[in-house]
Amino acid sequence: MTTPEGFREAYQTLVEGGWNGLGGNPEFGGMGMPKTLVAQFEEMMQGASMAFGLAPMLTAGACLALDAHGSQELKEKYLPNMYSGVWSGAMDLTEPHAGTDLGIIRTKAEPNDDGSFNVTGTKIFITWGEHDMAENIIHLVLAKLPDAPKGPKGISLFLVPKFLVNEDGSLGERNSFSCGSIEKKMGIKGSATCVMNFDGAKGWLVGEENKGLAAMFTMMNYERLGVCSATIRVTG
Secondary structure: OOOOOOHHHHHHHHHHOOHHHOOOOHHHOOOOOOHHHHHHHHHHHHHHOHHHHHHHHHHHHHHHHHHHHOOHHHHHHHHHHHHHOOEEEEEEOOOOOOOOOHHHOOOEEEEOOOOOEEEEEEEEEEEOOOOOOOOEEEEEEEEEOOOOOOHHHHOEEEEEEOEEEOOOOOEEEEOOEEEEEEOOOOOOOOOOEEEEEEEEEEEEEEOOOOOHHHHHHHHHHHHHHHHHHHHHHHHO
């Protein structure tokens, strides 16, 4: 997906200045600044362009959730490049039939012998789910294991990268998912809102099995607060 003219240059300016990892964990390359400072920066960025600002804000939220709930291996492998902005993050929650009732999602995650999972399903309304500003896009995806309980108590959270990451940290082959279409969304112009189709895409469990919704709320609440504060600032 090709971003609007100037977005890639603006994104590179942002990440080169280190702003992408302002509040990140210093153990993995973040700057460790307090939320009082991060909030002021985010308000200015979102106030200037909500469409653009959603991309780094989603990355920050994904990093927060991964740092809070991910394994040490996942954090070491993904957080440094996400804090630096070389990779970005996305949040994959709802589906065509589900709306806000996430307990009835159908996306499945089948376990593999190597500890990974094959994720299959369709997600909608995925902000910045596909774009050309970062080298890789790290999706946090809600899905259900084969023996999961019904309802919200059976949801797990998975990290699914656009490009698989080799042992040496380099990018490998394209993962088995793609953007099916760009959705029209009132009020946000220039920001790609995507339908994402996962077809046995390789992913890794974040946190505990069947406790993915609680882990995702770490990211979800971060995004809600960021959008809310920016909206209040812009509208007065």
